[in-house]
Amino acid sequence: MLPSPSQPLTRRSSPVALDFQATTPCAPEVLEAMEPWWQQHWGNPSSRQHRLGLTAAAAVSDARERLAACLKVDPIQVVFTSGATEANNLALLGHARAMAEQTGHRGHLISVSSEHHAVLDPLQQLRREGFRLTLLEPGRDGLLKPAQLEEALQPDTLLVSVMAANNEIGVLQPLKELAAICQAHGVRLHSDAAQAFGHLPFHPTSLGVELASLSGHKLYGPKGIGALVMREGLPLQPLVFGGGQEQSLRPGTLPVPLIVGLARAAELALSDQEDRRIRLESLRNRLWQELQDQVGDVQLNGALEPRLPHNLNITVEGVNGNRLQQALRSRLLCSSGSACSAGTPSHVLQAIGRSQEQANASLRLSLGRPTQRDDIDAAIELISEVVGQMRQNA
Structure with missing residues (x-):
């Protein structure tokens, strides 16, 4: 079981890396x-x-x-x-x-x-x-x-x-x-x-x-x-x-x-394409399911299928997007849009009907070869705690 948002978050020595669509480490x-x-x-x-x-x-x-x-x-x-x-x-x-x-x-x-x-x-x-x-x-x-x-x-x-x-x-x-x-x-x-x-x-x-x-x-x-x-x-x-x-x-x-x-x-x-696809898709699906259960009031951006196996893009309702990004920045490496967007609201999310506010409160979580189960669980725990605190203080 994952801890509830009220429980303290276990600190990791390094941030959770979930931004492998921006770039990847050289093999x-x-x-x-x-x-x-x-x-x-x-x-x-x-x-x-x-x-x-x-x-x-x-x-x-x-x-x-x-x-x-x-x-x-x-x-x-x-x-x-x-x-x-x-x-x-x-x-x-x-x-x-x-x-x-x-x-x-x-x-x-x-x-x-x-x-x-x-x-x-x-x-x-x-x-x-x-x-x-x-x-x-x-x-x-x-x-x-x-x-x-x-x-x-x-x-x-x-x-x-x-x-x-x-x-x-x-x-x-x-x-x-x-x-x-x-x-x-x-x-x-x-x-x-x-x-x-x-x-x-x-x-x-x-x-x-x-x-x-x-x-x-x-x-x-x-x-x-x-x-x-x-x-x-x-x-x-x-x-x-x-x-x-x-x-x-x-x-x-x-x-x-x-x-x-x-x-x-x-x-x-x-x-390793097929093995990687199966492994990352399973981890991605766990991430999506647990975020729905633990965070609640999150929307999936784009169809779940057909989709890259290592991509999850969500909108978190009821929080300020800028504050969400700031709270996560030091502990979770992810994106609110393209790596080339320079912090502007995602034109992709607005093209599929999200408002600027929703686009700002969105996270692109992308998995990679190094991603393991404990990375996914740490990300779930972190996002759950941060969003829970933000909603309590809203």
């Missing part, structure tokens, strides 16, 4: 794989005139093949970037501008109001450039219905962007059904898969996704590396210029250690 195996490429094999992969450069180029080629195998795509479809934000920008700006140049017409774009700002902001830039933009509203469960997309399509719709798994509420969008609609109308589908890849099976070709963005640090890989997975032959303009690297789509010296680390992280993620 030891990934650090080991990267280590030789910082000093021992320090060559530039574009320097093909000597062994150091050739060795580095071979490492990049090998990593590309291994990452492609994890995604079940051809290696030529993988373009390395600094992360999912850059990949999103390259996909959206690059394809829309390339199509406008080909056709002489700035067409229509569709996305969802609950997307990450790394998608919404480049789309707004395209709108400023003369493209028309439709942002669809998700249901209160956070999900987009395929019929909404069907109704929103226009004769000159050229690109749709829908994330695979929401970064705040964890819901999984029906990509396969959305892709089928896009394919039937000759429209490209892009998906920000930063939160999905490595945690759930994600194979762009079988899903019908023609542009997909990935991030290394969301799956126990290094920060500063990601990839855009694109259908071969898809028109795409670069965002920057200055070299022929990455099919001239992303010029600049390739970060060999980070690329090696991304490939190793992806392989590790797939090796």
Whole structure:
């Protein structure tokens, strides 16, 4: 039995970490794989005139093949970037501008109001450039219905962007059904898969996704590396210029250690993916059930299914959100929204019908590989005590 809110909370030597959707610690195996490429094999992969450069180029080629195998795509479809934000920008700006140049017409774009700002902001830039933009509203469960997309399509719709798994509420969008609609109308589908890849099976070709963005640090890989997975032959303009690297789509010296680390992280993620899913889903469900029992008057944000197994997002009723965050900050590592939101009320939660006050009083609790049963019990105990005290003093 967990202690009641009136009982004193047992102090831990370190905070409970439940913010693994913001980022993840680099796996030891990934650090080991990267280590030789910082000093021992320090060559530039574009320097093909000597062994150091050739060795580095071979490492990049090998990593590309291994990452492609994890995604079940051809290696030529993988373009390395600094992360999912850059990949999103390259996909959206690059394809829309390339199509406008080909056709002489700035067409229509569709996305969802609950997307990450790394998608919404480049789309707004395209709108400023003369493209028309439709942002669809998700249901209160956070999900987009395929019929909404069907109704929103226009004769000159050229690109749709829908994330695979929401970064705040964890819901999984029906990509396969959305892709089928896009394919039937000759429209490209892009998906920000930063939160999905490595945690759930994600194979762009079988899903019908023609542009997909990935991030290394969301799956126990290094920060500063990601990839855009694109259908071969898809028109795409670069965002920057200055070299022929990455099919001239992303010029600049390739970060060999980070690329090696991304490939190793992806392989590790797939090796324990199913066991991790089962374990974290069980812990997440315990967390949700006990918070309902112990805290009471909490609302789940987004559908419980389909959802990332390691995500729980709740609104705590009857408390001041700022005070709640302050009371928890030193003892529970979690979030009230995206790690990129800079403390503003979550646009995702407001998109599914939460007020600003409710959004501020919400917690995104995300589990990770290191999470154990005692972490979950400590989080339940802590949230229960803090909320109980706040409600008593209200």
